[in-house]
Amino acid sequence: MQKKGIGLMTLIALVVSSSIGAGIFALSSDVAIVAAPGAVMIAWLIVGIGILALALSFSNLVIKRPDLEGIFAYAQAGFGDFAGFLSGWGYWLSAWLGNVAFATVLVSSLGYFYPIFKTGHNIPSIILASVIAWSLTYFVTRGVESAAVLNAIVAICKLIPLFVFIILAIILFKVNMFTKTFWGNVGTNFSAIDVLTQVKGCIMIMMWVFVGIEGATMMSSRAKNKKDASTATIIGVVGLLVIYSVVSLLPYGYLSRTELAGLPRPALVYLFQHMIGPIGGAIISIGLVISILGAWLSWTMLPAETVMLMSKDQLLPKQLAKVNRFNAPHIALLTTQILIQLFLFTLLFTNKAYEFAYSLCTAAIVITYSFVAAYQIKFSWINRRTTKNAWFQVAVGVIALVFEIVGIILAGAQFLLLAMIAYIPGLYFYVQAQKQKNPAYQMQTKEKVISILIIILGLIGLLLLILGKIKLR
Template sequence: MSRGTTEAKTLPVLALAAMVVGSMVGAGVFSLPSTFGGATGVIGAVIAWALAGAGMLTFVLVLQRLATRKPDLDAGIFAYAKAGFGNYLGFFSAFGYWASACAGNVTYWVLICSTLSGLFPGLGAGNTPAAIVVSTIGLWGFHLLIRRGIREAAFVNVVVTVAKLVPLLTFIAIVVFAGFDGRIFEANLWGGDGSPDPGSIASQIQSTLLLTVFVFLGVEGASVYSRYARRRQDIGRASIIGFLGVLLLFVSVSLLSYGVLPREELGALPEPSLGGVLEAVVGEWGALLIGAGLIVSVLGAYLSWTLMASEVLFAAAKQNDVPLFLRDVNRHGVPDRALLLSTLLVQVLLVLVMFSEDAFTLAFSLTSSLCLIAYALSAGYGLKLETRWGDDPAGRSRRGLLVAGLATVYTVFLLIAGGAQYFVVSFLILVPGSILYVLARREQGLRVFTRGEAVVFALAVAMAVWALVGLMTGAIAI
């Protein structure tokens, strides 16, 4: 066992891009036909994707710029939050992102088991004792795989990413060449009552934008693994390649579905709704193909997020934000203590799912809020660097200021749009997690909080108390 020693930086651009794709393409893409069909028509969907894509692109460009301007910050978005806003908010970013990854991973196992319940009824909705046993076996199987080395796990991630794209690309090809009906597509142009009402379209776009909050999570995958990049430029390139590829895939899947079934039928399809669309074109085997693709996709996303969860704690330990034992790596260069802690948290949450459906729902909903805190702080640091408060005057530019400003506004919007109640409730996780920060500071003989950080901690405690009281009284509904 060694402390802080890692293997050589050997991940090429395509492997880093696969991390982005693997993190973003999970279960959400298989639900796009029903989620979009139930909310809006073609016009609203196009505008929503344009706004969401442009907004998230600004964030990706900020990550690309930060990777080149701050090459010494090789822990991705967590290091950016610390550099921009201090030790404690840096810890907030890292711990929140880690908890987000672990909570999200629980939903993957539940979804896998619920999908397989058609063949094995004992798995139920994914939270039966049998389902927990199956999930536990898979959980520790992935743990052993990742312990063998980041490069090996990254290779598996590339293979899985390719495998899960095959059903999606097959869907696109079949619909384009055999299933697309222009008359149905034209009838689906407008949502609502089918008439071109500007007020209705605006409402549809607003509703649809909320759906895009979740599908872009994971775009920072290459940034998280920046320490494995061969060149700093590879981080930005991988982020752009992965993001644009996934955006094109999401847009294609959602828009092509409007040419197969009426909007009302799309909105009523059972999940995975993509299977229902393909079944309408080719028959039952289409639904089976998409079901298999869903399982592979979710497993791939789970691998990507597990890799990132352990990397987050390791990076936080390198920055002295959590206890030093989380710096330990095994002979393969894997931060196995951080990986073990991540796996144990997922295991605990899996057991809780069996007893409380509300706990599972809360964990699922908090995933995006916890992750978006790190997004907003990173974008905010990019904005800070472009102003007189930044420490790199030579690197400032008007274009950088504009992009960073837009990225900051967009990520804050996502944080609010994802549900203000979940943002408040997220402090019930962040405040207790601060114990790790306190232990780390005392371990180093350092003052725990500066005056400003003490104010931040007090506000965080107040938010946690507010959330707890709100949940107990019913004032906060989740």
């Protein structure tokens, strides 16, 4: 009898759909604000190498350690329970903060058709976002595997308008427009320092759009075959690299950098409208709504799955591991959704919710990705005498780790300070989970030191935020 579970195509769709959300539809203007096409190409080369190294790490570890379930399990296996908690909590933070970012852009995109939602920062917008969020949560509680299949259908639907845009952008592409200010706004002279500044400005934007490439790895415990999760990760990431780079670079051959930078968000809607009229804006707006709903569905499954698996491994209180009759982690889903709902209310008080959410989301997940890369290095080094391509795998891990560390430093280390604020309550839940496992549990010295450091950094971040020293993007 064939094993029930998620197949290869569905896993590939999960990687694509988890990553392609709101970011790609703002990509053309976001990169144009900070960089000219020459610098964008260099940035894509750097990010491409780093992301492929991370994807290869996921692919290798899924095959070599099929016993590990959940992205946090690599940190736990390599560096202990506390590292597993730090990795898993960062991933969970990233996942639900990403949903807040999706909510803000989704509502704003509906404003193309219904002006009442255009600002995305009023009571009707919050009501609509809340209804969608709770509906997706309810759907996932009816079965994670069914949700994954629907996600695959949505992934196909969201790619269609993007491919239509790419084809039209190629047809309308003007080489002289693309090369006119290849290295910057003024003149065409190459300035290494200026280009480096531009590349630096692209890093956070580009890292954000790849959040979610671990979708197949996260769901590997529900896959028909663990190797499918490995294959899906590589295929999905290569496909994403091609789509993202093309969508961000082609517009430079149609509008000037200044015009691209001045487009309203989501830029792709108004860019396509500029190309073929109102019908273009409508096509991309519909694609954007489908895209965000698909990503939102993925990111409703992934954080709940993380919390459930962490609870099973006793990194969080065991109550969060409970599943309903559909084998869905309903307690974890409910807990996560309540936090998303509370964060949605902040839309009433700020017009920077999207920028804040995606910046904090990216900073939090860098912690998780760094642990994956570190375990890739450790595991490959330990098995260097028995594994055929061990040295290659060590190199892959080093590249991935350096990319994550350098990337977040270049993008803005202040967001790591903000992430530390959200880690503080997590420390309490970790201690409670450990006491459930062992009533006599006491934090080890290194755990105490790291916890104190997290609290200090979190308090510094909070103080700087209150004083206005940390500016939201």
